[in-house]
Amino acid sequence: MSTIADVARLAGVSTASVSRYLSGQRVREHEAIEKACIELRYRPNPTARSLRSGRTRSIGVVVPDITNPYYAAVVKGIQDVTLDGPYHVFLSGTEESAERQHDVLVELTGRADGLILIPATEQSEPSRELRPSRIPVVLVDREAEDVHAFDSVVVDNAGGARLAAEHLLELGHERIAIIGGPLNTTVGRERHAGFVDTLTAAGVEMDPSHDEEGGFNVEGGYQAALRLLGSRPAPTAIFSTNNLMTIGLLRAVNELGVRTPGEVSVIGFDDLDLGALLTPPLTCVSRPTEAQGALAMRLLLRRLEESDDAAPRKATRIVMDVALTVRGSTGPVPTPAPKRRR
Amino acid sequence: MSTIADVARLAGVSTASVSRYLSGQRVREHEAIEKACIELRYRPNPTARSLRSGRTRSIGVVVPDITNPYYAAVVKGIQDVTLDGPYHVFLSGTEESAERQHDVLVELTGRADGLILIPATEQSEPSRELRPSRIPVVLVDREAEDVHAFDSVVVDNAGGARLAAEHLLELGHERIAIIGGPLNTTVGRERHAGFVDTLTAAGVEMDPSHDEEGGFNVEGGYQAALRLLGSRPAPTAIFSTNNLMTIGLLRAVNELGVRTPGEVSVIGFDDLDLGALLTPPLTCVSRPTEAQGALAMRLLLRRLEESDDAAPRKATRIVMDVALTVRGSTGPVPTPAPKRRR
DNA sequence: CCGGTAACAGACAACGATTACAGTCGTTCG
DNA sequence: CGAACGACTGTAATCGTTGTCTGTTACCGG
Numbered sequence: 001m002s003t004i005a006d007v008a009r010l011a012g013v014s015t016a017s018v019s020r021y022l023s024g025q026r027v028r029e030h031e032a033i034e035k036a037c038i039e040l041r042y043r044p045n046p047t048a049r050s051l052r053s054g055r056t057r058s059i060g061v062v063v064p065d066i067t068n069p070y071y072a073a074v075v076k077g078i079q080d081v082t083l084d085g086p087y088h089v090f091l092s093g094t095e096e097s098a099e100r101q102h103d104v105l106v107e108l109t110g111r112a113d114g115l116i117l118i119p120a121t122e123q124s125e126p127s128r129e130l131r132p133s134r135i136p137v138v139l140v141d142r143e144a145e146d147v148h149a150f151d152s153v154v155v156d157n158a159g160g161a162r163l164a165a166e167h168l169l170e171l172g173h174e175r176i177a178i179i180g181g182p183l184n185t186t187v188g189r190e191r192h193a194g195f196v197d198t199l200t201a202a203g204v205e206m207d208p209s210h211d212e213e214g215g216f217n218v219e220g221g222y223q224a225a226l227r228l229l230g231s232r233p234a235p236t237a238i239f240s241t242n243n244l245m246t247i248g249l250l251r252a253v254n255e256l257g258v259r260t261p262g263e264v265s266v267i268g269f270d271d272l273d274l275g276a277l278l279t280p281p282l283t284c285v286s287r288p289t290e291a292q293g294a295l296a297m298r299l300l301l302r303r304l305e306e307s308d309d310a311a312p313r314k315a316t317r318i319v320m321d322v323a324l325t326v327r328g329s330t331g332p333v334p335t336p337a338p339k340r341r342r
Numbered sequence: 343m344s345t346i347a348d349v350a351r352l353a354g355v356s357t358a359s360v361s362r363y364l365s366g367q368r369v370r371e372h373e374a375i376e377k378a379c380i381e382l383r384y385r386p387n388p389t390a391r392s393l394r395s396g397r398t399r400s401i402g403v404v405v406p407d408i409t410n411p412y413y414a415a416v417v418k419g420i421q422d423v424t425l426d427g428p429y430h431v432f433l434s435g436t437e438e439s440a441e442r443q444h445d446v447l448v449e450l451t452g453r454a455d456g457l458i459l460i461p462a463t464e465q466s467e468p469s470r471e472l473r474p475s476r477i478p479v480v481l482v483d484r485e486a487e488d489v490h491a492f493d494s495v496v497v498d499n500a501g502g503a504r505l506a507a508e509h510l511l512e513l514g515h516e517r518i519a520i521i522g523g524p525l526n527t528t529v530g531r532e533r534h535a536g537f538v539d540t541l542t543a544a545g546v547e548m549d550p551s552h553d554e555e556g557g558f559n560v561e562g563g564y565q566a567a568l569r570l571l572g573s574r575p576a577p578t579a580i581f582s583t584n585n586l587m588t589i590g591l592l593r594a595v596n597e598l599g600v601r602t603p604g605e606v607s608v609i610g611f612d613d614l615d616l617g618a619l620l621t622p623p624l625t626c627v628s629r630p631t632e633a634q635g636a637l638a639m640r641l642l643l644r645r646l647e648e649s650d651d652a653a654p655r656k657a658t659r660i661v662m663d664v665a666l667t668v669r670g671s672t673g674p675v676p677t678p679a680p681k682r683r684r
Numbered sequence: 685c686c687g688g689t690a691a692c693a694g695a696c697a698a699c700g701a702t703t704a705c706a707g708t709c710g711t712t713c714g
Numbered sequence: 715c716g717a718a719c720g721a722c723t724g725t726a727a728t729c730g731t732t733g734t735c736t737g738t739t740a741c742c743g744g
Binding site for chain 1: 723
């Protein structure tokens with residue numbers, strides 16, 4: 001690769017002039033410089049640039065799992081906002097591991113001007129790790145231990161779970177099960193609490209054996225569903241708290257040949273790509289995805305712009321609304337005639 | 343952030359010694375240095391490191407669309423191989439645009455030691471852009487104009503399309519339609535040719551109005567499917583050449599209330615996440631995804647290791663096999679009794 | 685006790701860009 | 715006509731790290 005010195009030599013000027021030309025300043029020999037740049041196929045070395053200027057013009061996005069369509073959609077939203085901005089987006093995956101996340105954050109600090117992070121776990125302390133570097137961070141979906149240190153964009157998990165519970169109650173269900181996520185995540189806790197509390201408030205007690213917990217993945221949902229569907233008396237409705245778990249749940253339902261919603265109603269948190277095309281189509285709590293990413297990116301850009309002025313703005317926390325999408329996978333209670341109906 | 347000079351000062355040694363300590367060499371004052379590093383929370387500046395050493399210890403992965411589960415799976419395969427290696431993986435999306443891809447490649451060149459690229463189009467000339475920088479590149483899935491310049495990992499597209507055609511022929515179909523991808527991509531051309539040639543060889547002529555072409559996305563598949571299902575006589579079987587197009591096709595089938603496989607058989611290239619859970623479950627040509635990514639990464643690592651010795655190895659081209667997954671969405675021809683059956 | 689040799693130390697020059705500083709012109713105005 | 719000014723220019727320092735080069739030890743055998 002050719003360097004700025006090569007260009008300067010060929011154009012017969014100093015490197016300073018070339019640098020000035022590149023940054024858009026008026027330069028006498030700009031024609032010769034342009035010609036030299038083209039002839040040498042000169043591209044400024046981004047590493048050298050970053051070292052000197054202290055800014056990398058790139059931002060890092062860290063997600064637990066790239067293959068999860070939900071995260072993919074969030075990333076999409078982020079990218080859309082950056083499309084013709086000066087920043088380049090780098091994506092890294094942490095495989096849902098706190099250790100990997102630590103490595104990735106260390107790697108990214110100093111390589112990026114800002115970070116959008118979907119934490120893998122809450123034990124992992126982004127604050128302790130990230131604080132000294134002073135680079136702006138926006139948390140998405142899950143929150144870290146000290147919420148107040150960073151901007152964040154989350155959804156109303158408890159509210160969404162409440163919507164699901166209310167929907168099932170309205171259909172007359174009373175033997176209701178939940179496939180919850182890890183309780184050491186805010187998301188897992190909030191959805192679990194929102195759901196169970198709503199049932200309790202309505203006087204419906206959940207059988208402890210119908211309160212399943214698993215990892216936020218297909219296998220977790222599958223195993224939990226097998227246990228639930230095998231229990232006696234079996235639940236008449238199951239709420240799955242994560243898209244991947246819902247896939248596992250559906251797989252189990254399918255394998256066991258359980259009729260939906262005839263024998264068991266199914267409702268998930270998060271829509272699926274093909275949710276509307278399933279038989280029956282999936283009833284779910286749906287939430288903004290791309291919009292969530294876009295919002296996070298805008299928050300980050302605001303931080304990046306303000307960074308030089310000394311007054312640190314207080315952390316912003318945005319809670320986005322979720323909605324209930326009623327399709328065909330939920331229906332009235334099967335055996336005993338429904339008690340009430342709307 | 344503290345620098346190596348701060349550490350050296352605190353430990354009472356030279357920066358060279360600190361550098362040596364960090365690179366694992368034996369150093370007399372290693373205890374004092376370690377102490378100083380911890381106290382100052384010292385992290386080597388990756389930018390400065392890269393500038394000096396000429397290597398970034400990171401590799402770039404460029405995909406057309408992050409939200410496509412197929413690409414996500416490829417990336418997953420890539421990451422798994424890198425898990426505990428020295429390289430960090432950065433992912434960038436090009437939104438299927440040649441222009442964006444150009445920008446991304448420029449951005450990445452000099453920021454990464456190697457590249458894994460799934461080209462957005464073939465017109466875009468990665469070779470012209472990437473050649474001068476001399477960094478190793480591995481192409482995945484689609485190939486660029488001059489195949490021989492880079493290592494590549496692809497699948498047997500023509501073979502997969504042939505499998506699909508043969509399957510439909512065996513079921514007795516004769517009015518067969520294809521929803522093809524852009525013919526300016528190798529993938530689009532190969533799948534189209536493999537399918538049509540197989541039909542022709544079997545003496546089955548395809549109605550020109552049953553030869554649809556669209557973008558590799560949901561909308562393209564949807565629109566094409568609407569046209570096909572509205573044509574008279576309508577095809578008794580439809581082959582969709584891409585996973586997103588298949589989703590569009592299924593959506594159209596669903597909306598129009600066309601029975602599958604009763605009225606029309608559906609077969610897709612690439613499986614879907616929920617393919618097995620659909621009603622009927624999707625028959626498709628499935629191919630390795632994570633394995634493809636893993637293989638590409640291994641190829642790249644090999645290149646990165648050899649880079650210093652002067653003899654440039656010839657480009658490797660790996661073609662991976664695909665397989666037919668027969669599920670329920672394909673069946674015998676509806677109205678006229680099937681001519682032959684196995 | 686001395687010369688030779690490991691084994692380590694520090695000083696300093698890179699890497700490729702940006703930028704403060706100090707010229708050097710040509711032009712304009714009093 | 716000379717001074718002041720504007721519009722540029724080049725020189726050189728700098729960013730944080732690594733690697734080369736040249737010491738400086740300590741320890742060994744003779």
